[in-house]
Amino acid sequence: MAEQEKEATLPSKENFSEWYNDMLQIAEIMDVRYPVKGSYVWYPFGFSIRRNVYDIIRGLLDKDHQETLFPLLIPENEFMKEAEHIKGFEEEVYWVLNGGTTPLDVKLALRPTSETAIYPMYRLWVRSHADLPLKLYQIVNTFRYETKHTRPLIRLREITSFKEAHTVHATWDEAASQVDEAIRLYIEFYRRLAIPVLPSKRPSWDKFPGADYTIAVDSLMPDGKTLQVGTAHHLGDNFAKTFDIKYEDIDGEQVYAHQTCYGVSERCIATLLSTHGDDKGLVLPPEIAPTQVVIIPIIFKEPEAVLNACNDVKAELEAAGVRVTIDDSDKRPGSKYYKWEMKGVPLRIEIGPRDLKNEAAMLARRDTGEKEQVPLASIKDEVLSRFEIIQVALLEKATAELNERIFDCSTVDDVKERVQDGIALVPWCGEEKCGLDLDEQAGAGILGIPTDMDEDGTYKCPICSKETRTRVYVARTY
Numbered sequence: 001m002a003e004q005e006k007e008a009t010l011p012s013k014e015n016f017s018e019w020y021n022d023m024l025q026i027a028e029i030m031d032v033r034y035p036v037k038g039s040y041v042w043y044p045f046g047f048s049i050r051r052n053v054y055d056i057i058r059g060l061l062d063k064d065h066q067e068t069l070f071p072l073l074i075p076e077n078e079f080m081k082e083a084e085h086i087k088g089f090e091e092e093v094y095w096v097l098n099g100g101t102t103p104l105d106v107k108l109a110l111r112p113t114s115e116t117a118i119y120p121m122y123r124l125w126v127r128s129h130a131d132l133p134l135k136l137y138q139i140v141n142t143f144r145y146e147t148k149h150t151r152p153l154i155r156l157r158e159i160t161s162f163k164e165a166h167t168v169h170a171t172w173d174e175a176a177s178q179v180d181e182a183i184r185l186y187i188e189f190y191r192r193l194a195i196p197v198l199p200s201k202r203p204s205w206d207k208f209p210g211a212d213y214t215i216a217v218d219s220l221m222p223d224g225k226t227l228q229v230g231t232a233h234h235l236g237d238n239f240a241k242t243f244d245i246k247y248e249d250i251d252g253e254q255v256y257a258h259q260t261c262y263g264v265s266e267r268c269i270a271t272l273l274s275t276h277g278d279d280k281g282l283v284l285p286p287e288i289a290p291t292q293v294v295i296i297p298i299i300f301k302e303p304e305a306v307l308n309a310c311n312d313v314k315a316e317l318e319a320a321g322v323r324v325t326i327d328d329s330d331k332r333p334g335s336k337y338y339k340w341e342m343k344g345v346p347l348r349i350e351i352g353p354r355d356l357k358n359e360a361a362m363l364a365r366r367d368t369g370e371k372e373q374v375p376l377a378s379i380k381d382e383v384l385s386r387f388e389i390i391q392v393a394l395l396e397k398a399t400a401e402l403n404e405r406i407f408d409c410s411t412v413d414d415v416k417e418r419v420q421d422g423i424a425l426v427p428w429c430g431e432e433k434c435g436l437d438l439d440e441q442a443g444a445g446i447l448g449i450p451t452d453m454d455e456d457g458t459y460k461c462p463i464c465s466k467e468t469r470t471r472v473y474v475a476r477t478y
């Protein structure tokens with residue numbers, strides 16, 4: 001990529017929307033200039049972040065799932081089988097009508113999600129209870145003709161990094177346990193990105209088309225809006241009945257299976273970059289960072305000795321598995337600091353002639369800016385221990401920021417005010433009408449009922465004043 005001619009500066013993160021757009025370009029994450037609305041191009045640097053992030057979710061899934069790959073094109077007759085599902089996607093699905101100049105005899109859908117591609121095959125694969133549970137996932141591109149405002153990493157028409165898992169179980173309860181397991185996996189996945197997320201059960205009008213219920217995890221973006229960064233759906237036996245997915249149980253009876261599906265997209269990267277970034281650019285958790293350490297030689301005399309010391313440190317860190325580079329370009333140190341801070345490199349090591357004399361090096365943390373001189377003899381341990389410290393510090397900081405922006409509210413006016421900054425926790429009687437009225441009056445919708453919160457109080461619905469023991473998250477959303 002052409003180096004930035006002059007050092008483009010980011011707007012303040014206070015102006016999140018502008019910061020976000022400029023960050024994607026200046027830090028070389030995604031190039032938004034591709035001539036198809038809702039389709040964007042990964043820069044190699046952004047793609048290496050994506051690879052590190054998706055290696056984490058693969059590692060978590062591979063413990064008891066198998067990765068696979070299904071076709072992109074779905075024949076109309078299969079896509080149109082499950083009524084609820086169609087209703088949910090008919091406005092979003094792209095169709096292929098021709099092969100070259102030949103009209104196709106069967107229209108083909110570009111998968112918006114892959115239930116109707118996978119389940120006809122599950123019908124062939126699932127025969128006996130011994131085949132269950134079946135737990136597969138794939139990481140593919142999917143296509144949704146989004147009519148709302150498209151946004152890189154957040155709302156795409158071509159979702160480039162759609163991780164979708166599809167599981168088959170013998171009973172409704174086993175599928176329900178799998179949904180809970182999926183949410184636990186997502187919470188762990190986001191913990192590894194140092195991102196706190198809020199799990200909640202979506203209201204019935206917001207569940208996945210064709211599902212019995214949906215549990216989602218949401219993150220809070222710097223502008224006070226929440227982002228749905230993962231969902232898990234209990235599909236009951238709805239799709240099994242539609243696609244005839246049955247198994248022979250131990251009594252020899254044919255029984256419809258129960259299923260789940262759960263998905264994450266590149267929104268996980270949107271929240272990673274947005275939550276930890278600052279006015280100088282990205283701040284990356286060490287496990288994700290394509291470059292974890294950059295070594296800057298401070299050369300104004302004894303260049304040989306300084307560069308030798310830098311190479312020795314690089315070799316020692318590489319031997320310990322650290323992703324490290326030396327920036328020995330002829331730029332002045334300040335512009336080097338700018339570049340690597342923009343790319344979110346967690347640690348910078350500065351080595352100059354004075355450091356050599358003291359057999360030490362200067363270690364600078366990207367997340368706090370803290371600089372400390374450390375002995376060259378223990379540089380490897382100093383670096384590795386700081387990776388742990390940075391990971392914990394980023395998660396603690398993001399968790400504190402989230403908790404400060406969840407507000408107990410009892411009136412509509414409270415909600416209206418508080419959702420400008422974050423998430424309102426609001427009593428709800430459970431009636432859809434009250435939920436929709438609240439959305440209309442407060443300008444923010446019900447996210448869902450927290451699944452990790454024990455309620456022991458009684459409250460009054462702010463719309464109808466009915467007594468209730470249930471409270472819901474309410475927020476402005478992407």
Ligand SMILES: Nc1ncnc2c1ncn2[C@@H]1O[C@H](COS(=O)(=O)NC(=O)[C@@H](N)CS)[C@@H](O)[C@H]1O
Binds near residue numbers: 159263266
């Ligand atoms: N247009 C989009 N751009 C980016 N991410 C999206 C988009 N639409 C949905 N997502 C993300 O993809 C996740 C899964 O999508 S979904 O519709 O909720 N669920 C499914 O499609 C199910 N088949 C589980 S994979 C959502 O939670 C959301 O985080």
